[in-house]
Structures are given as C-alpha cells and as structure tokens.
Amino acid sequence: AQKITQTQPGMFVQxxxxxxxxxxxxxxxxxxxxxxxxxxxxxxxxxxxxxxxYDQQNATEGRYSLNFQxxxxxxxxxxxxxxxxxxxxxxxxxxxxxKGGATNKLIFGTGTLLAVQP
Amino acid sequence: xxxxxxxxxxxxxxxxxxxxLRCHQTENHRYMYWYRQDPxxxxxxxxxxxxxxxxxxxxxSDGYSVSRSKTEDFLLTLESxxxxxxxxxxxxxxxxxxxxxxxxGDGTRLSIL
Numbered sequence: 001a002q003k004i005t006q007t008q009p010g011m012f013v014q015x016x017x018x019x020x021x022x023x024x025x026x027x028x029x030x031x032x033x034x035x036x037x038x039x040x041x042x043x044x045x046x047x048x049x050x051x052x053x054y055d056q057q058n059a060t061e062g063r064y065s066l067n068f069q070x071x072x073x074x075x076x077x078x079x080x081x082x083x084x085x086x087x088x089x090x091x092x093x094x095x096x097x098x099k100g101g102a103t104n105k106l107i108f109g110t111g112t113l114l115a116v117q118p
Numbered sequence: 119x120x121x122x123x124x125x126x127x128x129x130x131x132x133x134x135x136x137x138x139l140r141c142h143q144t145e146n147h148r149y150m151y152w153y154r155q156d157p158x159x160x161x162x163x164x165x166x167x168x169x170x171x172x173x174x175x176x177x178x179s180d181g182y183s184v185s186r187s188k189t190e191d192f193l194l195t196l197e198s199x200x201x202x203x204x205x206x207x208x209x210x211x212x213x214x215x216x217x218x219x220x221x222x223g224d225g226t227r228l229s230i231l
Contacts (some may be wrong), residue, residue: 004160033149045161045208045222052217084228091160095216103149103168105176108160 002027006109013082014117020067021077021112023092032094033066034075035106036064039089048090051075079114087116121145124209124223132231137196139226141209143189150192151176151210151220152184161208167192199230 003026013019036048051059051066059066061076065075079086089111095104121144128202131137141150153161153176162175165184170226173184181203183195196203210220 035219037219037222043206043227044224045210047219047221050217050219062172092209093160098166098174103212104216105151105163105166106161106210106220110158110160116132 001042002029002032002094002107004092004094004098004109006092006112007072008112009110010115011114012115012117013079015084016081018078018080019082019114021079021090021114023075023077023109024104025073025075025092025094027094029097033104034068035093035095036066036075036077037091037093038112040085041088043069045091049077082116084118085114087114089113122209122211122221124188124207124226126226127224128227130229130231131199133200134198135145135188137199137212137228137230139194139207139209139228141194141223143211144210145213145221146189147211147213148189149212150186152182152192152194153208153210153222154178154205155208155225156205159208164194164207178193199228201230204228204230 005024019027032053034051038046049061063080065078091111092109093106123142151166152164155161167186169172209223212220
C-alpha cells in the first residue's frame with residue numbers, strides 16, 4: 001500500500017529565511033504524483049505544488065519548490081523567503097489510483113505545522 | 119478559487135441522529151470526493167463519485183452513505199451519528215486529469231455529542 005510520511009510535527013523558521021519540510025513516500029507504482037497542500041488556521045486546503053514521477057525537473061511555483069529525489073523516495077517542500085502568512089499546516093499527498101481506474105484518491109501524510117517568527 | 123460550497127460549515131448534533139452534509143460545485147467536474155480530517159491521520163477518503171449516480175467506497179466508509187443525483191451536488195449522510203464521527207469533513211472535486219490537483223471546499227466541522 002502507498003504511504004506518505006512526514007516526520008516533522010512542527011517547525012519554526014525566521015521571517016525571510018528558507019525552510020524545508022520533509023516528505024517521504026512509499027509506492028510500488030512506477031507512475032505516481034505528489035502534491036503539497038497548505039492549511040492555514042482558517043481551515044481551508046490550498047493546493048501549492050505538484051510533482052510527477054516522470055517529470056525531468058523539480059517543480060517550482062513562486063516561492064515554493066520541490067526537492068524531488070526519486071531514488072530516496074523523498075519530495076521535500078522548500079519555501080524561500082518565509083513570510084508570516086506562511087504559518088500553517090502543510091500536507092504532503094500522493095495520488096493513488098482507485099479501483100477500476102475511475103479516478104485517483106489522495107493519500108495524505110499527517111502534516112507539519114510551520115510557525116514563521118518575526 | 120474553485121467553486122465549491124459546503125454546507126453547513128458547522129454543526130453540533132446528538133448521537134443517533136441523522137446528519138446530511140452537502141457539497142455543491144460550479145465547475146462541472148466529473149469527480150467528487152468526501153474526506154474526513156482527524157488529528158494524527160491527515161485526510162482520509164470516505165466515499166467518492168465518478169458521475170451522476172456513480173459512487174463508491176473509500177477507506178473509511180463504514181457508517182456513511184452518499185448520493186449524487188446531479189453533477190453539481192454530492193451529499194454525505196450519517197444515518198445514525200456516533201461520537202467517533204466527530205471530525206472535519208472536506209469535499210473535493212477534480213477533472214480526473216492525473217497531474218491536476220483535487221480542489222477542496224472549506225470544510226464542515228461536525229461535533230456529535
């Protein structure tokens with residue numbers, strides 16, 4: 001079965017510094033996709049970035065980038081120049097094909113709570 | 119922002135009562151999902167739909183049923199609520215393309231006393 005592991009329950013970072021949030025995954029499928037979501041204290045789930053297993057380059061979206069190391073099965077999220085508004089829970093997720101191939105579900109990690117300090 | 123509306127946003131009810139949560143989308147996406155979020159578990163899939171009247175179970179479906187009579191609406195029903203179903207419930211939608219994310223509603227906080 002596929003699994004996502006986030007080993008950092010909580011992290012602190014100083015404003016304007018970069019921070020890396022860890023995510024490791026386990027799958028036997030050669031084709032997979034990894035997503036990062038942000039959940040601020042208001043509760044909504046906000047999609048940040050996607051990395052496909054066959055993508056040649058690490059994904060980037062503004063201040064977010066993915067450090068994708070396929071051999072290590074890791075997909076760490078890097079946030080550059082942290083802002084106070086980055087304080088939130090961050091979830092790593094992997095898509096898993098549902099039976100019949102109708103669609104995918106997301107397998108989530110347990111999340112990392114990031115606090116950005118001024 | 120994806121057009122997803124969940125209602126109600128908050129609900130408190132008693133054990134044994136029926137509860138229905140509604141998810142409404144304006145994106146005309148084929149796929150809709152219900153997840154629950156609990157501390158220490160991330161989000162887990164309850165049920166999903168791959169078209170009108172086409173639904174199937176996820177990993178934590180016991181005690182829940184769903185219905186989808188229109189593309190835009192996906193209902194989650196707790197026939198007889200239990201305290202273990204106290205959770206935050208999220209609806210999500212997708213167009214089924216594998217590299218596209220699922221987009222989530224704002225969640226429903228359900229407390230069962």
